[in-house]
Amino acid sequence: MKKDDCFYLGKIVKKYSFKGELLAKLDTDEPDLYDNLDAIFIDLRGNLVPFFIESSQLHKSNLLRLKFEDVNSEADADALIKTELYLPLDLLPKLEGEKFYFHEVIGFKIKDKNFGDVGIIKAINDSTAQALFEIDRNGIEILIPMNDEFITKVDRENKVIEVNTPEGLIELYIE
Structure with a gap:
């Protein structure tokens, strides 16, 4: 094993x-x-x-x-x-709705309500006070807090997590 x-x-x-x-x-x-x-x-x-x-x-x-x-x-x-x-x-018990295990969402796409397609989850950083999605956007690393208020939908079938982050958060990493 x-x-x-x-x-x-x-x-x-x-x-x-x-x-x-x-x-x-x-x-x-x-x-x-x-x-x-x-x-x-x-x-x-x-x-x-x-x-x-x-x-x-x-x-x-x-x-x-x-x-x-x-x-x-x-x-x-x-x-x-x-x-x-x-x-x-x-x-592992199967999770429903917006709950997920960290390992199961690696490779999922992140879509932001305002920004659109953000990138692919490459890892979860849980060594900080707030766990973070580590997202790869064409070689740029974007960190989004795994906050229940930000996560609006977990689509396991299509491997997409939809988020609604504060305005400007994603742009901080790109500009």
Whole structure:
């Protein structure tokens, strides 16, 4: 299994017990969707390795308490702390309407209500306080905040996101 075929679910943050149980912080708005998993992929030195889950349950709001098969001691558990968890893309719930996963809109066209065709989404920058569409317009990079008020329509069939940005925002990059 390759990372390109998976989505990031979260990270193991600490041990829960001396019997090898671990707590994982999930990167999701709906942690209860991942409460009854059979297996999960763990990134070990750049390789995704499947781990089978003996038991799991939600712990507090966004932590998942995990007990893996063959992880039975504190030493086994220590080796997994700070590792990242992944699941195959086909386990992602389908989103409706204007909601989307970042990876699914790469390659979509951006159309602005006032400006017209802006360009193609080449990446999503979520390292800033406000996530940004990184758009390629014939070699010019244009950044548009991924603000719910700006996004007016997500057309999955035609791979187009329609936006209504403040006047002059796009022109800042072109002139």
